[in-house]
Amino acid sequence: MPIFEMMYTRTILLMFSMVVTIWTCTPTVEEGEARVPHLPAETYQYYNTEAVQGLFFDPYNDSIIDDDIATLGRVLFYDTRLSRNNRVSCGSCHKQVTGFADNLVRSEGFEFNLAGRNTQAIVNTGTQVGFFWDLREQALDHMVLQPIANHIEMGIDEEEYMVAKVEDAAYYKPLFINAFGSEEVTSERMGIAMAQFIRSIISYQSKYDIGRSQVNTNLDEFPNFTEEENFGRRLFFTKFPCSTCHGGPNLDGSLTFAQNIGLDEHYNDPGVIGLMDANTPLNGWFKTPSLRNIALTGPYMHDGRFGTLEEVVEFYNSGIQYHPQLSQTLRTHSNGGLFNLGPVIDPSLEVEINGTIPLRMFMSQSEKNALIAFMRTLTDYQVLGDPKFSDPFTSKP
Template sequence: MHGVKTHALLITLLPSLAAADPLPAGSSVSLQPGGGNSIGRLDLTDTGNRVWTLQRSSDLTNWSDASTLKVRNSLLRIALAKQNGTPRLYYRLHYNSDSQVAANDVADALQLPATLANYANPTLPAHLLTQQIRAQNNTPFDNATTNPGATLGRVLFYDKRLSANNTVSCSSCHQPAHGFSDPARFSTGFAGGLTGRNSMGLTSNRYYLRGKYFWDERAATLEDQVLMPIQNTTEMGLTLDQLVTKVSAEPYYATLFTSAFGDPAVNSTRISKALAQFVRSIVSGNTKYDQGVPVNFTNFTAEENQGRAIFNGPAGGCSACHGSDNFVPGNNIFNNGLENPYVDKGLGSVTGLTSDEGFFKVPSLRNIELTAPYMHDGRFATLEQVVEFYNSGVVNHPNLSPQLRVPPGNPGMGNPRRLNLNPGQKAALVAFLKTLTDTSVTTDPKFSDPFRYDAP
């Protein structure tokens, strides 16, 4: 029959594996070992998100259809069961380009709770509900976070269809286990190219008072920022028109957009709003530090309390750039003296002003333990290296921020500030920074990948 190709994956109880035909473009199959009642598991990677038929046979002559399978986010895991009384069993995947219709509504494609998760009103401790903290919130009046909006944003955040070849999602460069950042110095884009800067962690991003995004603050709002990687020719490679077309083609998005916005219309403004709502919902409030605030940090070790004193006191002065219980920079952007001259000019590359060279956004330190490597170019692999830089390596750049000069003063005045800590003090400072880790955020199901990858 025209359009029918059988891509045979022959698995026996041994097992052995063979491919009868080249697989369709963008697809590959691997076999994982089984146990108990399982022969094994097929991992079907298919960036075309196609419909396949799993067939089985005991004699390689007579084949029966076992199930019809839809790949929904470029990956499908298929468990291969044994059959009682069948000493040898073979499976193959059958792809028919003329039979590409399969159920693909919300229940088929996604694992979402019956009652939407709480994104709009996260439970936070009292010290994160003060007026100072509320004033840091950069949520615009026309895009308040809602449970349906952030749920839609969560699906979009993990959807690889937001890239040109369905291989990269927002989460590819902002991985939960790494504080929603990338453990690589530079992230890999849809065609294998590398980004020019390290991917910044997303924890507590809504508390960036300046409201501008990217290391050089070239995005005026988070709503602007979330669409820019999608359009970047290295990162995800789509135009906004292509983005809307691809999202509109998935039936489950009609349901999600209706829930979030009242009707199923898909446009780039709604996509940006939903993504921004999801990102702003990633808020930390359950670190060891947070648990210590109401008990005056009696839960801390002596070393952690020593580090806290260094961080907040004149010996370290770290809170001058990482202030409040969110450890954010207030309404400031800083030049921290990484080098002179700067290879990457940061804000200066956006404005073209010499006086802006070397200024970069300062992220929250919440989950800093998880977001290595550090700085805009990922030059430091560990927190120990970061502390050593501030201890002995700050460079006297003309734009070095006053907080990093001795005495603090105007740019160009005073020498670079060096902490000159001893080994014990440096270790204590690192220990304190690790009290800002919040794995309850990075492991929370409501921030996880919602797609169904296991075949029913």
């Protein structure tokens, strides 16, 4: 190889390695700085008329969904700018592919510290009236600002600083103008926008929904279900008390709100303590979660203690602990109760307090399998793959 050619090659190599060195040594621009959202030329439709028509529930709870406001909400939801060091967004913990939950026992906040509880799934949230595992927030527009201020989750507790960070990003100007008619950024507008985006995340196309739309009640045989799924559906709605708490179209606590299900004799996390009545502090009561997309949202319970649905079912079958606040539905009443399952239990073998012992369900293996098969029909792949709910910073329309 002629000498100049070698030099040429070496120069190229040298230049290449310099570029690599410079590139790797450059102090990383704080993550999020260079991020811009990619939005579709034509605004996505967030108000879903198909979901409203012919459904057996009102997905929006009479709220108005404006496509431009929800679009702004989507960008805010996925913007890492809303955390102090530009590291995490709402979407870091609430991931679309896993039902807007994540697969961690507790997720990491902006400084790698662990959140206090298991990340809740988000879907059909607009139909609900209380938020967080302890139901401490009732207004979604206000609730959605809490994670930003939370010292573990996103860490921006000064309102002016949060507003300034949003004002700083040029891409927000047109979004605020389209949504609210002016570029003014306020926490109130941010709350409304994120809440509208969250309200627009409607699940209504799971196998369960399709079957449900073909029959009169959830007690009828679903024509699209396998035999095992229908067996599980019957167990869920009749033999076992599951639907007493996980009821209604979202299989959530819309009627029973929070319950103590006897996970522990002594709870480390008090849950809904003191919220309902100061004189009778609740202990171990937690929001009854919706079971929509439940197959994807594990680990389970407020502390993520169960890794699989098998473990959850085994807990209900044989693991309920006595607790003074244990739900009446999960006790065996010596005077006969709503659910007295299986053989009469010898009370001497169980802790009997106030004439009640924790319910034992005596499930057979095929019953356990069927319950799980039924719960798997609640997964809605449409909502989990819909581009309008995806991260606009990493996906393109």
